[in-house]
Each structure stands twice: as C-alpha cells, then as structure tokens.
Amino acid sequence: SQGEDILFAALEQNMMAAVLIDEQDRVMFYNRAAEKLWGYRRDDVLGQSVSILIPHDLKAAHPGFIRHHREGGDSRVEGMSRELQLERKDGERIWTRFALSRVVNAGKVCYLALARDAT
Numbered sequence: 001s002q003g004e005d006i007l008f009a010a011l012e013q014n015m016m017a018a019v020l021i022d023e024q025d026r027v028m029f030y031n032r033a034a035e036k037l038w039g040y041r042r043d044d045v046l047g048q049s050v051s052i053l054i055p056h057d058l059k060a061a062h063p064g065f066i067r068h069h070r071e072g073g074d075s076r077v078e079g080m081s082r083e084l085q086l087e088r089k090d091g092e093r094i095w096t097r098f099a100l101s102r103v104v105n106a107g108k109v110c111y112l113a114l115a116r117d118a119t
C-alpha cells in the first residue's frame with residue numbers, strides 16, 4: 001500500500017542507520033545509512049545473524065543479552081538512548097549513539113536499532 005511504501009522509504013532513506021532483526025536475531029532490514037556506518041553492504045548482512053554487526057569483544061556475550069531481554073529481563077539499552085562503541089568492517093572503532101526498540105508484530109518480537117555517529 002501507499003502507506004507502507006512511504007514508511008519503507010522513510011526508514012530506507014533515514015539519516016539514522018537502521019537495523020531490524022527478526023525473532024531469530026537475523027537481520028531482516030538494513031538501510032543505506034547502516035551500510036555507511038558499519039561498512040558492510042546489505043548483501044553481507046541480510047538474512048545473517050546480527051552477530052556480524054557486533055564488536056568482536058562483545059560477540060560472545062551479545063546473544064545472551066538479547067535472549068535475556070526476550071525472556072523478560074530488564075532493559076539496558078532497549079527503550080533508551082545510549083552511546084556504544086561500534087566496530088566497522090575495516091576494524092575501525094567509532095562511538096555511536098543507539099536507540100533500540102522492541103517491535104512486536106503478528107506475535108513476533110523483533111528489535112529495531114537506530115544508530116548514528118556520536119562524534
């Protein structure tokens with residue numbers, strides 16, 4: 001529908017990097033600003049685990065953070081705006097500001113991360 005088209009365009013062309021993960025933590029949406037911020041192309045990440053986008057020192061712990069939240073644990077990032085260090089594809093580490101939202105649709109729990117360079 002027209003309404004969905006404009007919402008898609010609004011996310012795709014957003015100045016914020018946008019990453020949406022499905023109920024199995026796989027990347028189902030990854031916009032142009034995310035390609036710029038992380039340095040990964042959408043072909044590298046769509047359908048893959050969100051792990052690819054997590055800094056190497058957090059890769060082991062991060063799936064547990066998500067699981068904890070899915071199982072009803074309290075929010076550390078979700079619903080807040082926080083600065084986190086992002087590791088780009090080329091290894092460069094940059095400070096970014098994250099806004100993470102839990103998104104429920106058709107009974108499925110997804111998460112949308114919006115991020116931008118904080119420097």
Ligand code: HEM
Nearest residue numbers: 019021053065066069075076077078084085086111112113
């Ligand atoms: C939790 C870091 C990307 C989903 C966390 C926590 C950290 C973190 C440190 C735990 C917070 C704490 O216990 O203090 C990062 C970093 C990222 C990143 C450095 C990339 C540079 C993402 C993305 C998603 C995501 C792209 C999904 C779209 C979650 C979820 C939680 C979480 C669902 C649990 C909710 C919460 O703790 O409030 N992340 N994250 N993260 N992250 Fe990430």
